[in-house]
Amino acid sequence: MAASLTQMENRSATRSTGASVAAARRRANRVGYIFITPYLVLLAAFGLIPIAYSLYLAFTDGDTGGFVGLDNINAVHDDFRYIPAVQNVLFFLVVWLVPSTVILVSLALLLHNRAGRSASFLRAAYYIPGALAGTASVVLWLFMLSPSVSPFGFLFEASNLTQIFEVVSPSRLPFIIALISFWTGAGGWILVLYGALTSIDPALLEAAKLDGANEWQTIRYVKLPLLRKWIGYLVILNLAAGSQVFVEPQLISSATKDGVATDWSLNQLSYTMAFSYGRFNEAAALSLELLLVGLIGSIVIVRVTGLFKADV
Template identity: 50%
Template sequence: MSYGFVALYTALTLAFGVLPALYALYLAFTDADGGFAGLANFTKVLGDFRFLPAAGHVALYLVIWLAALIVLVTALAVLVHTIRLRWLSSTLRLIFYLPGALAGASSVLLWLFLLDPTASPIGGLLRLFGLDSFVQVIVPGNLPPIFAVIAFWTGAGGWIVIMYGALNNISADVIEAARIDGAGRWQTAWHIQLPLLRKWISYMGIMSLAAGTQLFVEPQLLSQASNAIVPNDYSLNQLAYQYAFQQNDFNGAAAISLILLVIALALSAVFVLRGGLFETD
């Protein structure tokens, strides 16, 4: 039975993961006629005036989002774990998790309503920052933190539940020994729980990084909803989409996808090395 499950997963991974990646690799190093193009496609997309702004948008979004995830998710998980009332702890975890039940597109549509000061329940807060219209809210300079908030709202709950489970796996004897030594809740969290969560935090960073580099749905829907106030090449994935389906240049789109892959792998390696993800206890 176990081999059957593994075989199905392997087949799906090959069909929808490995083979498309190999095809993208082929496209990135060939021209439209199938001839070997060397680094020409990479030179072309890197020289595109839209590439660096799109890369900057994604980079700023990732910095804000990953910082919020690592700090706030870990803090909230530890805080919920300290609650002794079981019903309250369970209720909070459910509340945190519920936004993740919304699909990405549905979440963005909800936020389109929330970001409109004329209709949003938080319109007063938006006007307090001098944002009196939807157009003022979604100017490109405001988008990295907005996208980070949307991503945190939809994804943080699941990670809080995972971190909570990891905290439950910490030996009660270790926690009790810390309390006997006179450690308070904050000292226990800082010196015991956080170091033991290091691998899980690293794993969260890697998975969130992989998802964050694929930023597409949020800016694409905002671009359509704002009549192109948000450009349709705001992120690298959108730029790849433009290459493939507007310019009919699948080779350039594949080159962008490989650049994203290399960047994501390099940054993931930092999390692996700094987080000791594969170290044995």
Template identity: 45%
Template sequence: MAPYTVLLLVAGVIPIGYAVETSLQKAPTELDPTTGFGGIDSFRDVVTDFRFVDTFTNILSVLVVWLPIMMIGIVGLALLLHASPGRFGATMRFLYFIPGALAGIANLVLWVYLLNPSQSPVQGLWHALGITTIKQAVVAPHQLPLILAAMMFFQGAGSWVMVVNGGLNGISEEVLEAARLDGANAWHLAWHVKLPIIRPWVGYAALMNLAYGFQLFLEPQLLDQVASNALPDQWTPTQLGYAFAFSNFNFPAAAAMSLILLVITLGIGLVIVFRSGLFGKEDH
């Protein structure tokens, strides 16, 4: 436990404590350059900011599309791989993992190529939709959440398929053989045997993907740049926190924004943990 405890302190407890301390400070302004204890003023500034609700609405619009597709895709592909042993299954595991091996920037460059109607291999589809520039593709109404959901799915699905497949590989062959002797077919095995056993693995995948979704920053930030700044600069909560820190130089508000995100993700995470039995004890 000692190495983990050190990492938890360095990467978790200490930064959170520093964020709490910073959020309770008073941000200097041109009219009042003094600093000191500011109480919950930074949280009030964040919550009452005109961009606050919009950023959460935007990120929820992505999560509503992406997270169900992500989880269904992860579990479905993992079950298919587990039912396909041998060279074919190994080959498919490798192919699924390739997109996840790409760095975030490389993945974005690939998607910029796909979204550019003048170069995209699916340019016929873009032209059929009346879209001739990447700016139009990105800023079209209700299209950005779908684009971000697709980017996040293809980048992360392969890695999580490997994780869930690891949980499936841990199922005792005796359990599966007993189910087959009781007359279970492939569908029965997947739905009534495998899924209940790997529920903690699925819960872990949902928890980590949910946390990643709330921290979305790189993709909308760079898509805004390739679209000639046609998107709002603060489209997600993390972008708003970045703006507080480096545009408004209001570091207490940026710290408060990070703590608000922490509380939200922890709250949802606790629900997932208790509902999935992620850290529960196995019954023998």
């Protein structure tokens, strides 16, 4: 009899504990929904709804609103400015994305190997350029690249460069934009990667050291594999930003009085089509192409890096 009562009490306690856990989970879920609701509202207002409207514009006629299939996309591809813009963006990505990724990872690894005040100072120094807004950074660089006011004007004069449009000529522009983009975003990414490195279990690093691994072997076989997902995250966001580059060439074009074409990049071309020529449907088609490129690139990177796979 006593054993039966004990079993009943245990079952009752188990049910009570289960009910408490379920109630706690429901409360946690409600709190989670409250926190993500503002983001979902903004995502719908400034992400999903504009994408849906762009889809409508991309496949309809601007005058009648009728379905035109791929006519707008074909019109974009037939535009004489499209291929040069594609070439400009691809070349910019080549000179910026791969080198910047290698440099950022290397600097984060070097910073992780340092300790004390020097590391704290370097973290702050790396982040300072990233504290400036993108537009402000470009304006600062325009000042630095103008031979008449730049503190490095003597170097430009020695190279027979006396005007800013000579400094930012089309052949140099991808490298200049790459430099501006790296200078602006490097600090934030170094801190992100450094944070990922500091989250590595010290026991793993100690085990590698006990096994006789030198610093390079520890980086290659321990740190880099554990950093792979963060590198993938970096590449995804920088690929999206690089393929849609706009602010830097647009401001440089304005500062040089059209010394740089206003349709240098694909995003600029889309902007020009929409607001200079009123070709909103074709601009929407080009914007969707850029979105598709970013999505395909992201899917490939996610699959290669296992970005969303849980660590076991």
